[in-house]
Amino acid sequence: MTDEQVIRTLIENWVAAVHTGDLDAVLADHAPDLVMFDVPPPYDGVHGLDAYRDTWPGFFEWQKSGASFELESLEVTAGADVAFAFALLHCRAADGDPRQLLRLTIGLRKIDDRWTVTHEHHSFPHDNSAAPEIRAVLDRWSADTTAGNLDALMEPIAENVVSYEIDGNYSGKQAVREVCAAGLASSPDAITFTVPDPTVESADDLAVAWSVDHVTADGTETTSRATRVFRRTGAGWQLIHQHLSYPAS
Structure with missing residues (x-):
């Protein structure tokens, strides 16, 4: 040889x-x-x-x-x-x-x-290339919320997700699905959900995004603070944790 x-x-x-x-x-x-x-x-x-x-x-x-x-x-x-x-x-x-x-x-x-x-x-290369992909997930959530498409909303959510919602803490994809289903059913009109200018930081297979979310339902707009953690898998980026809150009055 x-x-x-x-x-x-x-x-x-x-x-x-x-x-x-x-x-x-x-x-x-x-x-x-x-x-x-x-x-x-x-x-x-x-x-x-x-x-x-x-x-x-x-x-x-x-x-x-x-x-x-x-x-x-x-x-x-x-x-x-x-x-x-x-x-x-x-x-x-x-x-x-x-x-x-x-x-x-x-x-x-x-x-x-x-x-x-x-x-x-x-x-491994070290960069922030996850940012466009994470923003794309948030953009899809916006479109799917307006369309009322619950199944599509659930696709990027991990089975073992832990979500600190405004009204309580939820563990597992099914529990989060029930929260989203209730939210979609709470308004007779389409709900809009937007995440203007999220900040995304990533390393390897983990990414963190934080933002101020805007939600409009029944003609009323509310804003909440959001921190979300994603993990990259063979199926794409999946939400493994989120924390939503309003500032204390």
Whole structure:
């Protein structure tokens, strides 16, 4: 095999070992003095094979929940005794967003005529790209409220949602559905619900949005303060918590 093919097989075997939780196979082909920049701290990296070994048991426990660790793409470039590879991997919980990919760069050296990993860099992109998607959820809620479409209103709500409503606290999607159904039935005319200029902050699979909501029913407009927490799943962003209130008079 060419050096590129040897390295590709090495990395594919490493990915398979990570996915199955085979620690000995994960450590194979790694230099004693390797440095890894991982997703979690420390920021100056994990130094040495012993420290590298210690990072894996917790990850293996997380994988037992049904998480994935699979290659999406892999590119390898090899010189006479130095090589590097970069890859994208699916590394997510069972209900995680398949568009969220782990980025991986690997540096290798040929030591005693054997390719050996001397550096790994793992990361996820960090940005606020969730904001347009969260605002789209709020916009759909506005349209679905006006249309009186209860089923559509429920689609982005998680089964285990906890909602602190104006009139009480509710746990579970069915309880929130009953609250929304009562709200829609409270007015003979269409109800308007708008969220002007919500603020959205996100990281990884979590997003928080806060706003002042405007609701008009029976010709009367009211405003309330709202904080909402969303989690990104394979089905899209889902509401897992909301807190609504009026200021005390």
